[in-house]
Amino acid sequence: MITYSVAQVEALTGIKAHTLRIWERRYDFLQPERTPTNIRYYSDEQLKKLLNFGILVRNGYRVSKLNKMSNEQVYEEVSKVLADPGSERSDEMKGLTLSMLEMNEEDFDDIFERQVIRKGFFRTITETIYPFLQYVGVLWTTNKAMIAQEHFISNLIRQKLIAAIERLSIPSKDAPSIVIFLLEGEEHEIGLLLASFVAKEMGWNVYYLGHGVPIPNIKKIIDIVEPKLLMTMFVTPKIHKVNAFIDEILSGNDVPFAISGSTENLDAVSESERLIKVTSPLDFQTHLARIKNGVTAQD
Incomplete structure (x- = not known):
């Protein structure tokens, strides 16, 4: 028990x-x-x-x-x-937590869809789902939620993001390209899927490689796709390895590299002219707009 x-x-x-x-x-x-x-x-x-x-x-x-x-x-x-439009965000957090503890997809879906109707998909993810994941981190970090419950709720959110991405229009062939990936050892895809949604919605051609991608494969993709931007996240604690990973990816090309993730990992990253530290989905939108309009990463 x-x-x-x-x-x-x-x-x-x-x-x-x-x-x-x-x-x-x-x-x-x-x-x-x-x-x-x-x-x-x-x-x-x-x-x-x-x-x-x-x-x-x-x-x-x-x-x-x-x-x-x-x-x-x-x-x-x-x-x-x-269901009341005036319900507070704290109540939504509690409702989502209950849906996770009880593994109740119907209740989760009801809360999620109401939020989408009220404020749209992007704001639902950034203002409701992200805070919820941080909130239930209290459960996960004290091992009070079973692994099955964590996987259950994460996969429901993942499904919502994938469905939203598929509904977006395919950008034109001459639109800027972005390669989005997680390196080996990283498996937390929710943030990466949101980045994919944001980029595609803003008219970028998105090459989504998923998780566990070896660095040599990324270098080959860069040669084939010739992207205007790379994007990854460092969520799993690996502070001593982050800079080595970044240096290896940056070598041999001149593509700007956007990174996001845990505060500890980002704080450990050395500064670079081509490196963009993304602190939020809104921050990512700003960088995408600047690069699409021809503003370099360091400007």
Whole structure:
């Protein structure tokens, strides 16, 4: 059974530890377990219930009323709140987290599609999905979400990105080209797929190589495609190798190279005239526009 400490529940639900103790004394829906040393902890089912209760309480529901409702009734009320155009981003994060914990594709899809209708695909990814992935990192980094749950939600997001890319028009043959790839040892494709979406939407011919690409293969692709830009991401901790990878890719050609990824990896990168550090999807858009308009990377 997966269990959560008071601190973890507080971080994930937004419900303060003091409030949790009050609810435990007053209501029977919340009965934490205790370790032999009398430290409280919560089950997976209790976490899910608290995520739901947190959403409803923030939207004006009384705990005394929720305490008398069935799980099905609580679920219905949460669905109504999340469907409201005025629902807060924190509630969306909690709803997406529940869909991950329960491996519920229908709920994930409902939340995602509502966001796309409200603010478009690009803003949904950058303003909802990216913050969500950072938020549930609390789960992943403490090994509280099963690997299957992580893969489940990541693949749902991946499917959305691929479908959106396929719906875009194919750029003209004389449009600038970009080669997008992940090096060997990198497998986190979501950010790279978003970069592919952004570039194609802006009229670039995208050569998407996927993950695990050997550097000699990249050099061959450069000779064939003659791109105006290369793009990769360093997400996996490999600070001591990043500069060596970059130097090898930059050697023998004059193509600008855009990199993104974890702050630690980017901070470790040495400066270069042809190197572009991308800090966000909006930043990437800016660089693509500049290069497409003939502005060099160092200008």
